[in-house]
Amino acid sequence: MGSDDFQPIQGMSDLAPPAIRRWQKLEAQARIVLHRYGYEEIRTPVLEKLSVFERSIGDTTDIVQKEMYVLEDRGGRKLALRPEGTAGVMRFVAGHGQDFQDGRLYYIAPMFRCERPQAGRKRQFHQLGAEAIGTPNARVDAEMIAMQVHLLHDWGLEGASIRLNTRGEPADHAAVQQGFRDLLRPLAGRLCEDCRRRMETNVLRVLDCKQEGCREVVKDLPPVTSFMSEASRAYLKDVCAVLDKLEIAYVLDPGLVRGLDYYRHTVWELTHPALGAQDAISGGGRYGLKMGNREIEGVGFAMGLERVMTALESRHLDDTGEPGTLVWLVTLGDELLDENLELAQTLRMRGIACRMDLVGRSMKAQMRAAGRAGATHVVIRGASEAEKGVYQLKTMADGVQREVTLPDLMEILAAGA
RNA sequence: GUGGGUGUAGCUCAGUAGGUUAGAGCGCCAGGUUGUGGCCCUGGAGGUCGCGGAUUCGAGUUCCGUCACUCACCCCA
Numbered sequence: 001m002g003s004d005d006f007q008p009i010q011g012m013s014d015l016a017p018p019a020i021r022r023w024q025k026l027e028a029q030a031r032i033v034l035h036r037y038g039y040e041e042i043r044t045p046v047l048e049k050l051s052v053f054e055r056s057i058g059d060t061t062d063i064v065q066k067e068m069y070v071l072e073d074r075g076g077r078k079l080a081l082r083p084e085g086t087a088g089v090m091r092f093v094a095g096h097g098q099d100f101q102d103g104r105l106y107y108i109a110p111m112f113r114c115e116r117p118q119a120g121r122k123r124q125f126h127q128l129g130a131e132a133i134g135t136p137n138a139r140v141d142a143e144m145i146a147m148q149v150h151l152l153h154d155w156g157l158e159g160a161s162i163r164l165n166t167r168g169e170p171a172d173h174a175a176v177q178q179g180f181r182d183l184l185r186p187l188a189g190r191l192c193e194d195c196r197r198r199m200e201t202n203v204l205r206v207l208d209c210k211q212e213g214c215r216e217v218v219k220d221l222p223p224v225t226s227f228m229s230e231a232s233r234a235y236l237k238d239v240c241a242v243l244d245k246l247e248i249a250y251v252l253d254p255g256l257v258r259g260l261d262y263y264r265h266t267v268w269e270l271t272h273p274a275l276g277a278q279d280a281i282s283g284g285g286r287y288g289l290k291m292g293n294r295e296i297e298g299v300g301f302a303m304g305l306e307r308v309m310t311a312l313e314s315r316h317l318d319d320t321g322e323p324g325t326l327v328w329l330v331t332l333g334d335e336l337l338d339e340n341l342e343l344a345q346t347l348r349m350r351g352i353a354c355r356m357d358l359v360g361r362s363m364k365a366q367m368r369a370a371g372r373a374g375a376t377h378v379v380i381r382g383a384s385e386a387e388k389g390v391y392q393l394k395t396m397a398d399g400v401q402r403e404v405t406l407p408d409l410m411e412i413l414a415a416g417a
Numbered sequence: 418g419u420g421g422g423u424g425u426a427g428c429u430c431a432g433u434a435g436g437u438u439a440g441a442g443c444g445c446c447a448g449g450u451u452g453u454g455g456c457c458c459u460g461g462a463g464g465u466c467g468c469g470g471a472u473u474c475g476a477g478u479u480c481c482g483u484c485a486c487u488c489a490c491c492c493c494a
Contacts, residue, residue, distance in 0.1 A: 007467095007485065062492050066418080084494080111494080116418075118488060127494060194491075205492090259493055269494090276488080283494055304494035332452055363452050371454035382452060396454070 011115075011123025022309065027108055029154050030128055034106045037147050039130055042105040044088035046112075050078040056087040056289040058261025060201075067113040081112035084260070085129040086287065086300055093133055093298075094291035106130040108305070120278035120307045131300035138238035141266040141286055141299050146246050148270060148282055148301055157272070157312055160281055162249065164240070164268045165256035166225065168232035170288065173264075177203050179227040187217050207255040223254040232265065239266050262287040266299065272311040281307050325377065325416040328370030329356035332363055332382025340381055352413050371396065377413065 008014055015023060031041070050070055057064050069081040082088055085107050093100045108128045115121060130147065132140050145162065152160055168176060180203045188196055192211040199206060207218050225233050243250055250268070258267045267285035275281070284301025327347060331340045337360060347354040355373060357366045363380075370378050380392035380401075391409050394401040404412070 010485070067492075113493080115492070116490090117486085118490095121493075125494075129494090277490085278493070280494055302494055307494065328454095330453080362447085364448095364450085364454080365446085367452095367454040369454085375454085378454080380453075384452085392453090394453075399454085401453080 009123075011117040011121075013122065013124075022312075023305070026155060026305065026308065026312075027128075030108065030151055033147070033151050033154055034130065037104070037143070037150075039104045039106040042089060042092065042107055043109065044082075044085075044092055044107070046081060046110065047079050048082055048088055048091065050080045052087050052091050052291075053080055053083065056090060056262055056291070057084065061259060061261060063113065063259065067115050069112050069114050083113045084111055085109060085127055085302055086131060086260075086262070087289065089129075089131050089300075090289045090291050090296045090298075093296050094294045100133055103133045104130070105133075118278065119276045120304065120310065122306060126305040127302045128305055129300060129302035131298050133296060133298040135297050136235065136265055136286060138235060138266075139242050141239045142242035142246060142248070144284065144299050144301060145243060145250070145268060146248055148284070148303070149248055151303070152270070152281075152308075155308065155312065157308065159274070160270045160272045160311075161251065162268060162270055163253040163256045164243075164250045164266070165253055166228070166232060166236040166265055167258070167263050167267055167285070168224070168228035168265065170264055172228040172232050176224055176227040180204070180206070180221065183221060184217070190214075190217050202257075204257040208257050218255065225254070235265050258283060258285050260287075262289045264288055268301075270303075272307070274311050275307055278307070280304070281311060325352060325413060326373065326375045327352055327354040327377045327379055327413060328366070328373060328375035329354060330363060330366045330370065330378055330380045331356065331360070332380070334360040336381060336383070336386055339386070343379075343381070347410075347413065350410065350414055376416065379409065 034041075050068075053068065054064055059065070063083050068083050071079055071081075073079055089105055089107065093103060093105075106129065109126065110124050111127050112124050114123055117123060128151075130144065132144060134140060145164075149162075152158075167173065181199060184191070184199055184203065184206060188199065191199070191206065191214050192209065195206045195209050195211070195214050198209075204224075206214060207221070207224075209215065209218070225236065240250075240252070256267060256269055258269070263285040265286040268283070269280050270282040271279045272281045273279070282301055282303040284299070286297075286299040288295055288297045329340055329344050329347075331337055337358065340356060341358070344354045344356050355370075355375070357369060361369075367378065375396055378394040378396060380394065385391055385403075390403050390405060392401055393404050393409060393412065
């Protein structure tokens with residue numbers, strides 16, 4: 001273990017080999033799917049003005065109040081490490097006039113929240129998110145959900161389930177809150193301590209409480225939609241209809257609450273049973289964000305990639321890495337190291353992966369290293385080969401070795417690569 | 418922010434009622450084969466016992482603090 005000096009700070013971790021390979025593969029697969037739906041990547045800064053988040057996420061939310069890494073630059077400007085990806089993208093869109101009015105953008109990027117770490121919750125974590133800019137449209141919402149299902153499918157992750165709900169139009173929010181408060185106040189005695197607090201701070205969370213007593217109370221409450229306008233109910237129905245048409249399985253869950261203030265209409269969450277307490281793999285919804293004097297509307301989602309990873313691990317779907325041709329060049333005699341390095345370069349320039357030992361170790365050591373690295377071929381070149389102008393080519397799988405000339409060597413290896 | 422569990426070699430872990438040079442397996446390095454990997458045998462390197470303090474003749478072992486990991490609450494992807 002050693003000293004703290006070599007550990008990253010709390011809740012953050014190094015992403016290094018060999019695990020990084022699985023990340024690269026996951027991301028590569030995701031990009032293919034996203035491009036197929038017409039999404040293009042956007043990379044916004046990790047650091048933004050604090051106000052970008054305060055205004056969009058909601059300055060009373062926990063994320064803004066106590067989970068953000070807030071700092072000042074040398075000019076005393078208040079900045080924050082992004083706790084989520086949507087705000088930055090919307091800031092970008094708002095600053096580009098008509099250009100991205102119906103933009104489809106995605107990001108794969110680190111996010112930061114200074115929370116107490118636990119399973120599925122790091123302080124620096126990675127999200128894959130997508131945003132479809134534009135006014136409310138049930139088909140866009142449904143397609144966005146379909147795209148997430150598609151991502152999970154291509155990753156080989158099964159067993160996730162979709163919960164769907166609506167927050168209604170902005171005008172509905174107050175009515176919903178007031179409606180539930182009025183119904184719950186007389187029943188406060190049956191609620192847990194947290195829920196009595198939540199009644200005032202965030203009533204909808206009461207619907208989500210895990211406590212036995214609270215669930216008893218909640219199950220007799222009317223659905224959220226009963227406090228909403230006819231238009232809001234119709235919008236949800238439309239989304240459901242499209243999802244049904246696309247044969248996407250989902251569960252309508254009136255208890256589903258999303259944490260950020262900017263959501264309106266459709267909200268959803270994908271959970272996976274392998275995950276433990278933090279079981280949301282992805283969350284999304286339709287939103288409207290005020291950026292300066294503009295309001296940007298759209299629909300989007302964010303997936304927690306660490307969570308996707310652990311869900312994949314639980315399913316034993318670890319990739320084995322692609323074999324491909326790997327040549328290990330064994331040198332006998334230090335005086336040949338330079339010439340052999342030149343050969344290695346030649347092979348690499350021709351698209352053949354080639355590794356070699358550069359410090360002049362014993363042949364046994366070099367062979368061991370080749371085996372460990374998963375080399376498919378070993379090329380041996382020592383004094384006698386150099387003298388005759390030939391190469392010993394050994395196939396590792398069957399141990400067969402033969403003497404070849406340079407043109408033959410190139411041809412055989414290039415064919416395999 | 419609150420609570421539980423954990424912290425001994427690169428990794429997984431043993432370390433008995435506090436007692437002298439802290440162990441194993443795996444991995445790593447080397448030798449057994451004057452130029453040949455995977456198996457086997459032999460040897461070797463590698464440890465501020467998370468960190469700091471206290472008690473004691475003596476602490477990996479007890480106590481306090483601290484840092485980190487981990488799980489849960491809160492909150493959320």
